[in-house]
Amino acid sequence: MTAKHPSLPAEVPKTYEELVRLYPPRKIHDQIELESATEVADWIALRAKNDAQVDYLDLLGDLIEKYENPSAKTDKPSEPLEVLRYLVEENGLSTRELGKILKLDHSVAARILKGERAITIEHARNLGIRFKVSPELFLKLK
Structure with missing residues (x-):
């Protein structure tokens, strides 16, 4: 080994x-x-x-x-909000818990989940740390 x-x-x-x-x-x-x-x-x-x-x-x-199989077709990349919603659901997080991760009030976290507020770079960093993924997943990069 x-x-x-x-x-x-x-x-x-x-x-x-x-x-x-x-x-x-x-x-x-x-x-x-x-x-x-x-x-x-x-x-x-x-x-x-x-x-x-x-x-x-x-x-x-x-x-x-x-x-x-590197040539296999992959799905189009998920939208950042879809990724966040999926991870929140999979981890059974409340908006209050998400707010703690984002270092925001839970009402602001709820607005982010509804798509009423954007995910900032700082939010993406915090989410990346919490979920052990690249912060880029939470940012809409062109």
């Missing part, structure tokens, strides 16, 4: 966040990263027992598929 291969515990972490800490999902760039991602995916596939584990396994599968 090379240094880039993950050290896997006996038990699969139960939460999505724990899985991300164990093996942060990233774009696969080479054969070693592919082997590591495949090893983790196979390990989870044999042990997955809850929705968080299955969701994480689906994400790893998508990353592996994208590397193995």
Whole structure:
């Protein structure tokens, strides 16, 4: 096993966040990263027992598929507001909790979710940190 291969515990972490800490999902760039991602995916596939584990396994599968089939058509990029709404729903966040992440009053967070206020660069940074994704997902870049 090379240094880039993950050290896997006996038990699969139960939460999505724990899985991300164990093996942060990233774009696969080479054969070693592919082997590591495949090893983790196979390990989870044999042990997955809850929705968080299955969701994480689906994400790893998508990353592996994208590397193995680079010419496959991808969906158009999601709009920043769609991404935010999805993550808020998937994480079961209230507007009050979203407001804390954005460092705003919950009423302003609600207006952002309704599309009445724009996501700023600072909001995007805070969201990127909280959800462990690129802040660019939350910005409408041309």
